[in-house]
Structure formats: structure tokens, C-alpha cells
Amino acid sequence: DAGITQSPRYKITETGRQVTLMCHQTWSHSYMFWYRQDLGHGLRLIYYSAAADITDKGEVPDGYVVSRSKTENFPLTLESATRSQTSVYFCASSESPGTLGLNTEAFFGQGTRLTVV
Amino acid sequence: LAKTTQPISMDSYEGQEVNITCSHNNIATNDYITWYQQFPSQGPRFIIQGYKTKVTNEVASLFIPADRKSSTLSLPRVSLSDTAVYYCLVGLYGGATNKLIFGTGTLLAVQP
Numbered sequence: 001d002a003g004i005t006q007s008p009r010y011k012i013t014e015t016g017r018q019v020t021l022m023c024h025q026t027w028s029h030s031y032m033f034w035y036r037q038d039l040g041h042g043l044r045l046i047y048y049s050a051a052a053d054i055t056d057k058g059e060v061p062d063g064y065v066v067s068r069s070k071t072e073n074f075p076l077t078l079e080s081a082t083r084s085q086t087s088v089y090f091c092a093s094s095e096s097p098g099t100l101g102l103n104t105e106a107f108f109g110q111g112t113r114l115t116v117v
Numbered sequence: 118l119a120k121t122t123q124p125i126s127m128d129s130y131e132g133q134e135v136n137i138t139c140s141h142n143n144i145a146t147n148d149y150i151t152w153y154q155q156f157p158s159q160g161p162r163f164i165i166q167g168y169k170t171k172v173t174n175e176v177a178s179l180f181i182p183a184d185r186k187s188s189t190l191s192l193p194r195v196s197l198s199d200t201a202v203y204y205c206l207v208g209l210y211g212g213a214t215n216k217l218i219f220g221t222g223t224l225l226a227v228q229p
Binding site (some may be wrong): 033035039040043044045048058059074090093094105106107108109110111 | 129151153159160163166175202204216217218219220221222
């Protein structure tokens with residue numbers, strides 16, 4: 001199916017464990033993003049990627065690692081999960097804005113609810 | 118990136134027009150203004166985007182004054198299903214960076 005999918009939808013892990021959240025998009029969009037959303041808060045950008053093998057930090061990158069070996073995948077890894085990383089994680093993708101300032105609507109996945117116990 | 122300021126919450130009734138204003142005093146020349154809508158337990162969804170004056174689509178209108186230091190999202194005749202959080206984003210499009218930074222958003226509660 002076309003679109004952007006995240007897996008798993010729900011995950012419970014223990015403190016100190018490594019966990020990877022997956023994000024896959026079928027549009028070949030250049031840009032991909034990872035956000036976290038905590039209860040009662042807005043979305044905070046963790047990392048983003050402009051293309052395969054190009055990633056950059058967002059607002060709250062500490063404790064997270066990303067990679068983008070293929071355009072369609074953008075996994076997010078919590079190297080050693082902490083309770084403060086309990087959150088809902090959203091992945092998004094968009095086309096490159098290019099030089100004409102064209103509309104770069106971002107499409108979001110359904111989210112992964114991660115609980116660290 | 119330009120910082121945005123929106124009301125934390127707004128209340129309305131079904132059938133009314135709702136206007137949500139966003140302030141972005143230090144908007145840059147190349148910045149576009151984009152609004153997203155988010156329902157509970159879902160990812161945000163693009164509503165509308167504009168650069169200046171007025172933009173209208175099937176969902177909403179976006180009004181941007183000449184100085185572009187603010188913008189207003191207008192939702193005509195809201196229904197209960199319009200209850201959601203609305204985010205205003207100001208970001209650089211047309212350059213090398215497409216970093217989407219969301220603020221805290223405005224929680225719109227529509228009552229019968």
C-alpha cells in the first residue's frame with residue numbers, strides 16, 4: 001500500500017534496552033522526519049533527513065540515533081531507553097522544496113506509542 | 118527559524134466561523150506559512166499553506182497581511198469533527214533546509 005507506515009504501533013520496553021522504531025514510505029520523498037509527542041505537548045523534532053545518508057539533529061536529539069541507508073526507510077533507535085523517552089513517536093516525509101518554494105506538504109504516519117518501564 | 122505564537126485553546130460552537138491567529142514577528146523573506154491539524158491519536162495533517170495575501174482551499178482559508186508578521190487560519194462553519202489541535206508553522210521552503218518545527222498549537226474545542 002502506498003503511504004507512510006510505522007512499526008510497531010505499540011511497544012513496551014525496559015530501561016536500558018535498545019529499541020528501534022521503523023518508518024517506511026513509498027513515495028520516494030527526499031525528506032523524512034522523526035518527532036516525539038508527550039502528553040499535553042506539541043510535536044518536537046528529534047532528527048530529520050534530507051536524503052539517503054544525510055541526517056541532521058532536530059530539537060531533542062539526545063539519546064537517539066538515526067540512519068538512512070535507503071530513501072524509503074528512516075529507522076529511529078533508542079540506544080539505551082530511559083523512562084523519559086516514553087512518548088508517542090511520529091515519522092513524516094515530504095518532497096524536497098527545491099528552489100521554487102513549492103508546496104512541501106508533510107505526510108505523517110500513525111505513530112508508535114512507546115512505553116519504557 | 119521564525120518562532121510562532123498561537124493561543125493555547127479556543128472554544129466554538131457548531132456552525133460558527135473560527136479564526137485562529139498566529140504571530141510570527143521575525144518571519145524571513147523566504148518563509149512560507151503552513152497550518153496542520155491533529156486529531157487525538159493521529160499524526161498531523163496538512164491543511165493549508167501560503168506566502169502572502171489570501172489562500173483558500175476546500176477546507177480553510179489563510180489570511181496573511183502585507184507585513185506577514187501574523188497569519189489567520191479561518192475555518193468556515195465548524196462542526197464537532199473540527200475539534201483538534203491546529204499548528205502554525207513558519208519555515209524555509211525553496212532552500213536547502215526543510216526543517217519542520219511545530220509549536221504547541223491551538224486546541225480548538227467545538228461544542229454542539
